[in-house]
Amino acid sequence: MRLSRYFLPTLKETPREAEIVSHRLMLRAGMIRQEAAGIYSWLPLGKRVLDKICNIVREEQNRSGAIEVLMPTLQPAELWKESGRYDAYGQEMLRITDRHDRPMLYGPTNEEMITAIFKSGVRSYKDLPLNLYHIQWKVRDEVRPRFGTMRSREFLMKDAYSFDLDADAARRAYYRMFVAYLRTFARMGLTSVPMKADTGPIGGDLSHEFIILADTGESEVFCDKAMLDLPIPSEDTDFTGDLSDLVAPFTKPYAATDEMHDQAAFEAAVPEERRVSARGIEVGHIFYFGTKYSAPMGAVVTGPDGKDVPVEMGSYGIGPSRLVPAIIEASHDDDGIIWPASVAPFNVGIINMRAGDDACDAACTELEWQLQAQGIDVLYDDTDARGGAKFAQMDLIGLPKQIIVGPKGLKNGEVEVKDRKTGERTLMSPQAAINALTAS
RNA sequence: CGGGGCAUAGCGCAGCCUGGUAGCGCACCUGUUUUGGGAACAGGGGGUCGCAGGUUCAAAUCCUGCUGCCCCGACCA
Numbered sequence: 001m002r003l004s005r006y007f008l009p010t011l012k013e014t015p016r017e018a019e020i021v022s023h024r025l026m027l028r029a030g031m032i033r034q035e036a037a038g039i040y041s042w043l044p045l046g047k048r049v050l051d052k053i054c055n056i057v058r059e060e061q062n063r064s065g066a067i068e069v070l071m072p073t074l075q076p077a078e079l080w081k082e083s084g085r086y087d088a089y090g091q092e093m094l095r096i097t098d099r100h101d102r103p104m105l106y107g108p109t110n111e112e113m114i115t116a117i118f119k120s121g122v123r124s125y126k127d128l129p130l131n132l133y134h135i136q137w138k139v140r141d142e143v144r145p146r147f148g149t150m151r152s153r154e155f156l157m158k159d160a161y162s163f164d165l166d167a168d169a170a171r172r173a174y175y176r177m178f179v180a181y182l183r184t185f186a187r188m189g190l191t192s193v194p195m196k197a198d199t200g201p202i203g204g205d206l207s208h209e210f211i212i213l214a215d216t217g218e219s220e221v222f223c224d225k226a227m228l229d230l231p232i233p234s235e236d237t238d239f240t241g242d243l244s245d246l247v248a249p250f251t252k253p254y255a256a257t258d259e260m261h262d263q264a265a266f267e268a269a270v271p272e273e274r275r276v277s278a279r280g281i282e283v284g285h286i287f288y289f290g291t292k293y294s295a296p297m298g299a300v301v302t303g304p305d306g307k308d309v310p311v312e313m314g315s316y317g318i319g320p321s322r323l324v325p326a327i328i329e330a331s332h333d334d335d336g337i338i339w340p341a342s343v344a345p346f347n348v349g350i351i352n353m354r355a356g357d358d359a360c361d362a363a364c365t366e367l368e369w370q371l372q373a374q375g376i377d378v379l380y381d382d383t384d385a386r387g388g389a390k391f392a393q394m395d396l397i398g399l400p401k402q403i404i405v406g407p408k409g410l411k412n413g414e415v416e417v418k419d420r421k422t423g424e425r426t427l428m429s430p431q432a433a434i435n436a437l438t439a440s
Numbered sequence: 441c442g443g444g445g446c447a448u449a450g451c452g453c454a455g456c457c458u459g460g461u462a463g464c465g466c467a468c469c470u471g472u473u474u475u476g477g478g479a480a481c482a483g484g485g486g487g488u489c490g491c492a493g494g495u496u497c498a499a500a501u502c503c504u505g506c507u508g509c510c511c512c513g514a515c516c517a
Contacts (some may be wrong), residue, residue, distance in 0.1 A: 016452075401490045
């Protein structure tokens, strides 16, 4: 992509409304634009990151055996009256009326609809286990949206729903998602900590929030330092097997958000030097809720004994539109964003120090072409801005690697490869640069 | 939903107290000189001062009402 043909409205100054660093950087890097309180447009750079995140989420969901569907954002109120949540949900549910005066709503979540879908397609226990998920915009008319896309009124969520014959099978389904979540966040360069969460009226221990530690997090969290260094299950994990041994190391150590925190238990369980008390961002939430929706909505399967039983369900959420700022909170410096390679909007930035100079133009074009031929996403700054401005902008938008091409280097047949994170710069031939950047 | 604040060019702001018809920096356009960490000079374009009323010869400025947005708290992917 040529910068001269792209739409990248970056800002030197921070818009006044932005308080936290991720919101500021997303606005300055031209990733989003606010349309109303808690409602944002995603501009090209932001859209690329969001798509990369969704693809990682999708790959890990698929790997775990979940199947993708797509449900609408608009739902009939009727469905929610069946479950009893139409009245229970309150002001956060954005309700509208269609031209026939039928009450509708913008979906804040999809338990009801997925249960209806399940009901219409499944009769037998032989069709279980089943896990259906989608990635769709959700609407919650938040009392106080804030922090950019971290807490917005319209947000993208991956929500998966598992269906099983009994509680044991439901637990196995829960563990599959647990492992998928560990892998998903790790692939984005994040250290996530699963923390016991409130299970509400269902009880049990099958609810976890996945928390990223960050100073600007909304909740206070406590955990054993050992949790931060646990190895992540590999991509060869057999999701058809029993995953309890993989999950156990993550559920045994102490880890709790403030609402579940018990200081005495914390001190008893964790030696002082390993006690971490920090702030965190919730990027995922999984829970098992049994027959809470299947029973009132009549979602049953016929068991091996010929009797109908309501299915055991769980639901599993990840917020991609929240992960974007979460990753920035976890990975930035004074100059801007530092994208982990897996979610970077472009892998490599090329800076032409002397646009219009034949040798520089030719070298840049060749690099751009060669890298793109290898499947590398390249943003080539071919504008005639001064070098300093180009460096600053490239650092702001956080591309992991940069190639600096200028007359000084080219005199010796060299270009400079810069690592955004370390700031390290290395002179090498263009071919060596291509080799280095396509190696992994 | 309670408490506080803000609204003037795309962005950041000054002007308001003490009324006289709008200004600065960045960005943008033209030209020249430049070019290795947010260039310099010269010229230029862009604003129903959030909206609606009112006071006044005259309102960005004073008064009233409304709307939008931000922050702090209680609630949440």
